[in-house]
Amino acid sequence: MNAIATAAPLLQVKGLSAGYGEMLALHEVDLEIHAAEIVALVGSNGAGKTTLLRALSRVLPAAGGSIVLKGEELTGLTPDQAFAHGLVQVPEGRQLFDRMTVQDNLLMGAYLRRDKAAVTRDLDRMYALFPRLSERRRQLAGSMSGGEQQMCAMARALMAAPMLMMVDEMSLGLAPVVVQQLMEVLASIRAEGVTVLLVEQDIHLALSGADRGYVLETGRIVRSGPARELIDDPAVRNAYLGL
Known part of the structure; x- marks a missing residue:
């Protein structure tokens, strides 16, 4: 039995329901x-999918269930408190500070950190991980291409030293070559110990780069398992991959 199978989950979600007003968009979601x-x-x-991320990051109140991150219950926390616990989101659409430089955007990711020397080291690490950002560190973030802005959003999240980084629709509107570069970055940071929840409408892309996967339909988890098995699952292939 492998270590992942026996170790306690970093994130454990049980029976999570959430929605907008009286209308539930998530129904008793379990995942780890x-x-x-x-x-x-x-x-x-x-x-x-985005509703689930909003509930995990505490932007959206839970109507039921629990969210436990490294043994800490998060359901009663504010978004700022969840962020301080290490739950960091790369939002759909990037949501950068357009009128600030790339470097200032990255430093905003570290605004809660007090380890200044480590922040400086991590800034250098981001520029090594995303060489394009190093070239544009003094450029206004809003003037960059969509791919460069996505790099900046991911680097900003990593500057928070996340326990879990949640990436929402990373590939949206980007050229395939850029998406491939970003997937390689995710593989690289995973190898360094960073944990990632990748939320994607491009199912083949996400499952091809993941260890495990969950399929969400109308607010319910309908399939889960190793990513390779999900890609080969006839129901998933017929419903989502057009195969």
Whole structure:
């Protein structure tokens, strides 16, 4: 039995329900993520993927269930408190500070950190991980290409030294070559011990780069397992991959 199978999950979600007003968009969702995994959460547009991220990051109140991150219950926390616990999101659409430089955007990711020497080292690490950002460190973030802005958003999240980094629709609107570069970055940071929840409408992309996956339909988890098995699952192939 491997270590991941026996170790306690880094994130454990049980019976999570959430929604907008009286209308639930998530229905008793169960999932778990172990340290140093890439886990894909996939599903079609409107399945509830972003709603789940909003509930995990405490932007959206839970109507039921629990969210436990490294033994700490998060359901009663504010978004800032969840962020301080190490739950960091790369939002859909990047949401950078457009009128600030790339470097200032990255430093905003570390605004809660007090380890200044480590922040400086991590800034250098981001520029090594994303050489394009090093070239544009003094450029206004809003003036960059979409791919460069996605790099900046991911680097900003990593500057927070996340326990779990949640990436929402990373590939949206980007050229395939850029998406491939970003997937290589995810593999690289996973090898360094960073844990990633990758939320994607591009199911083949997400499962191809993940260790395990969950399929969400109308707010419910309908499939889960090793990513390779999900890609080969006839129901997943027929419903989502057009095969």
